[in-house]
Amino acid sequence: MTASNHRRTKGAGTIIHRKDGSWEFRREIERDPATGRRRYISAKGRTKSDARERFDAKIAEMERTGLLPGAKSPYLKDYAERWLEEYRLNVKPTTYRTRAGRIHACMEVIGCVRLTDLTADHIRKCMRVLSKRLAPSTLKDHYVSLKMMLDQAELEELIPVDPCRRVKPPRVEPTETRILSPDQPKQLIEAVPNRGAKRRGPASTVDVDEMWMLLFELAFAAGMREGERYALMPYELEQRDGVPGIHVQQQIQQYGNPDEAVIPGWLKAEHLYGILWLTTPKTHAAHRFVPITESLWQRLWARIKRLGIGPKDLIFTNSRGNPIRSGTERYNWNKALKAAGLPEVTIHSARHWTASMTARANMPDDARTAIMGHTSISMTNHYTHRDTASLARLLGQAIPDLHDDTDVVDVQVIDEAA
Template sequence: MARRTKGDGSLFQRKSGLWVGAVEIPTADGSRRQKQVTSMDRNKAIEKLRKLRRDVEEGYLPVTGATTVARWLDQWLTTIHGREVRPSTRVSYEATIRLYILPAIGDRRLDKLTPEHVRRMHTHAEKTSGRAAQKAHIILQRALDDAIKEGLLRTNVAARVHKPRHRADVREPLTTDQAKHLLRVAITNGDPLASRWAAALLLGARQGELLGLQWDRVDLDHGLIDLTRQLQQVRQAHGCGERHPDGTWPCGMGKPGHDYPSKCPRRRWETPADFELTPLHGSLALTKPKTKAGGRLVPIPEPLWLMLLDHQGKAGLNPHNLVWRHDDGRPISPRLDYTLWQAALAAAELPAAPLHVARHTTASLLAEAGVSEHVRMQILGHVAVAAHRGYVHVDVEQRRQAMASLDTLLELDAATGA
């Protein structure tokens, strides 16, 4: 009889009469791990053992009771998928997993998920919105796809359940009068970010593009702004070793529930290998836009040009050469910027609105001024035109003419900036 090699599996009977079959499972770190099958019937135990051996030979690694949805998503986001996506995408994934997936099915064993569990997750997320349920479904399906590739699952249960439908909310832009009123109030009140709000409304730039704008990319002589960088909050991780059981790290930082990776002297950025960034302060860094269309030259409308000329003389430290910053030179975080935007709206007695409404407002104002669609799309940095409609390249002069039309529409007083 041939001698059984390691991994072939063993079969034995306990005193209780229960037959137990065991196979050693390969692990990445070489540690020993076994999977067992049991039956009171010897023939059934042999059948289960043979199936287990085949699974291991085919690369299917049996899941243990400890492999829950929560544990797999943590591993998936940390070591498999997290480094393949942009920091902002990862932050969105983490929030969706924490708020909508884990509370509903996080404690479920990975290989025991059923369509009913997925629908239960939908129901939980839909208490917030249809979009939340849709995002939870997409992320779960991607994570389970990777579990199949890793040999942990044979099928993707999420793929057998219809993705929730979602109707996007219509974001109403500010009217021309509201935009003018907001800027006038900000200037009258001496809001230090008045030029920031003017740039948002007149350029249609994204939040990160303006928060990361540096003076060496503002050409006041030629009236152009180069939007090829953006400020992002980028996740960091400890680089000092493995976390201790008490929640601390070898560097001495951290406690249960709080990692404080930014304080680790050997911290590292959790980004894709080809991701370019320039650290500024804490977790805030300058990054490149995700598409070629995202980086663009935009002409400066005359009222904004005057406001920037005045703003350039602002006193205070500026080690990063940022256009808008704290007095000590630190970049303004996206969260604080959002809070200050809401304060500006409230000061103008306008209803609360997300900052992205400013981009919608620019698009609406440009359309109202009669600017052609392909010029509008180039100004706003959209890729849909080039990808789907085949419009020709728009040069800077056409964009400049469009911005002049915007000046006329808003009827801003060049002498006062409002």
Template sequence: MAGYPKKDEKNGTYYFVLEAGKNATGKRKRIKRTGFKKMNEAKAAMAKMLLDVKSGKMLKENNMFLGQYLDYWLENYAKTNTKPKTYAEYKKIINGHLQPSFQNILLSDLKSTHLQKYYNEKLNALSAQSVTHHHRVLSKALNDAIDWEFIDRNVAKGAKPPKPIKREMNTYTAEQLNFLLKTAKEKTPLFFPIIYAAAHTGMRKSELIGLTWTNVDFKTGKIYIRQTITEANGKYFFNPIPKNERPRGVKLTSELNKLLLNLKNDYENRQKILGETFNPHNLVFCNSKGNIMVPSEISRALKRAIKAAGLPDIRFHDLRHSHATILLKANVHPKIVSARLGHSKIQVTMDTYSHLTDSIEAIAVDYLDEMLE
């Protein structure tokens, strides 16, 4: 960022040049100060200006564009105060959407109407949930701009982001799920084990991708969830559970236990042949080269199996919903279902599957009809 004061041979005075970040188009911005009679004066002025640039004061004085400020916010807040995956997601939103749309608007000139227009335009290409996420990122950045005294108010508070539409939950019956798994084994054998495990445990995709063999206990017949693996901008992030949280244990079905034993034997045999470089992360579910499974490829494999089976379309996450629905309809106590899913409270489970209330109550009434005269 900093150069060193130099002497202007033409007039005998001293000057310096500082790097002051980038402008809205990504071009480097330089600040030059000249006319110092002595080297020490130039050094002192340069040191002060360097502090102003680092603190953001120079940005404020130069009335930056919103795009410039968002770069500053990423570097001075998001990079050091959020998880790597969160930072990567923020950067993707800012570089891919916010900066191109607001590159010619000064931070001080930004109005709620600018944001409202942005939200309306983005709805042509993105979901309401995605646009709402953009709003949250921008609102947080503008709140921090107030704390740093760049602006006096957050105009995002006056804008109205779209209300996300709650996605409809689509689930399979036990019969449909069994048929899907049979088809997946035939049509997509590489991804069959992770699809099978999702149906039998209700685990999230990120939990399954991050599962390691050290967290499969065949003696107790349990899987322990101690980390997830997530992807953003083509990079993978290993996310261990907080140290103050107990790992979630999920009891294996007997059939899943058999499948995992066969998978473990296959893994050990391949490692003997290929060496320690195969599957270096010790993952239960990996691709043919022993690398992390790409989340989108797992979803596409599921879609192929669904199409081949001629079943209604569902998302990978709906395997988790199907697992919970089958248990609740079988009159399994919601507390058990909640524990398997890893919900923080049983109320989360009850709220998520509140649509099952009538069918569960019908089961209870049938039981009462049998027991009471």
């Protein structure tokens, strides 16, 4: 309720002096494009000058970031700041961290250009500068990130067209992920006790060796992602129609310390330790049931019972009882590879091995994507690498024999030097 209401010219706003003595400046802006409702910018203060100062500051900030049309177009770096704040609310913290890093790198090159002055040449310059220190695939992701932001600026009508549309994306040549042959994962797992890794803490050597053997086996046999394996708990072990398996429904991710991490309201995440959080799988498709062998099932349960692991406790932890870290697993993985005399491959290649083995067995596409937790067969095919033996077998089944052995002529080779 107002004590007095002084109307100003249209667009200039309204000054309101309230009964409690406070003042409010209010200005109507364009209607909400989604709902059509009227929108206002307002600021309150104990004095008229205080309210006016806050109001002007709010207007200046909105003009600076492009939320409100002003006399000048916002600088690209200011618009990026606002875009990232909105983007942060709709993605997982790891996705935001990666995207923000890409955007900030671009802003170091072209951030001081105003949005309306931005051209395709600025985009090309940005890519040229960044290409001196970035791998092609990473450079392309910088381009994609910049395009995402400028597409939004175009939708907001801050620019007539996204200049990225006039620039070819950086070229990236596909790289082949090296994987182990069909029989080599078994050699790797059996070499774990001989890897020679130093043991720290009070944990039993047998328990530690068993942990790495089980983690590596799950990577190959179930195609589980690293975070999914680290987050495995007894309650996820289920039997469906008499078939033992793992109901993958969570993962561990690095979201940051609790006092720094920004967790969107829609994301279910529970802090575990340090920067590690227990959260939902990567995608909806990653929430899946993966059958495992009876042998693996029994060995998992034997560990659970022997160590007294509760239904919602982590099956795999370090000597201090904290979650496994990727760096520690990578160290033990490389040690086991060396002990087995196997080629150097990444631990993520185990998922490529799983996808390749399912293709080798001619598993239907829908079953393969379900096992891998992918959203499309195209992604599963990206993980698939056909080995020479399986290609030869398939080609032999497809191509008939084009030569009649009865026409073979015996040739006698004469050694003229004899």
